Amino acid sequence: MPKIHLGTIFVYYLISFFLYVVNMRLSTCNTFLASLLTPLLLSISSNVLAEETPAAVPLYTEPELIALINKNTHLQRVKADDCQLVQDIEARANKMALPSYQFLYGDMLAYNVCVERNVELGVYYMRKAAEQGLAAALEQLGRYYDTGRLVQQDKAMAITYLREASAQGNLKAQLRLVKLFNAGYGSPRDFEDAYRWLFNAMVADKATHKKIERALSLLAKKMPDSVVARARLPM
DSSP states (O other): OOOHHHHHHHHHHHHHHHHHHHHSSSOOOHHHHHHHHHHHHHHHHHHHHHHSSOOOOOOHHHHHHHHHHHTHHHHHHHHHTTTHHHHHHHHHHHSSSSHHHHHHHHHHTTTSSSSSOOOOHHHHHHHHHHHHHOOOHHHHHHHHHHSSSSSSOOHHHHHHHHHHHHHHTOOOHHHHHHHHHHHSSGGGGGHHHHHHHHHHHHOHHHHHHHHHHHHHHHHHSSSSSSHHHTSSSOO
């Protein structure tokens, strides 16, 4: 059942009263009363309707949306905008095939944000974004295949996605990729690249820096010293 605002009801009755006064065979007094009521009625109507009409939400620019995705606040933003952009998001994901919007729409579908949940279609759009090289999509799919979230666990597939994201400088992907190699997955042929990417990562957080050191130390034990030395060269 549609929601009826009290302000709308108030305006309706004011208009009804005004029409009643005007449509009568008015006396001079009534005509004078109507002339006084007209500007008041229009002013009240405009104010009430303005308050009830939600402000239009501007579409996210590509850099803005990518920044939201990288901070993992993209779904929160869609909800904070009262789900007003669902049709625009779908159009940009489906018709315009913008990777950031494909990723956003995929997450909305997968996690039931402003749309009916559809995990299969959600993962489909995540893959479309990954196919266009969106690092966040590549990292997320790699993480999902590593842990078995939304998809069947597949370490080889996880490494494929994580490697692509790592090459673009995605730190989360780099850490997870090295973790998988240290756990015995993957090919030794990929160790050097994984070591190089993570070794050259720039981080300010001390805890993350220590985590990187431990991961690199373990991976170095699986590689000849000459390969480790080569991987440490500036990129």
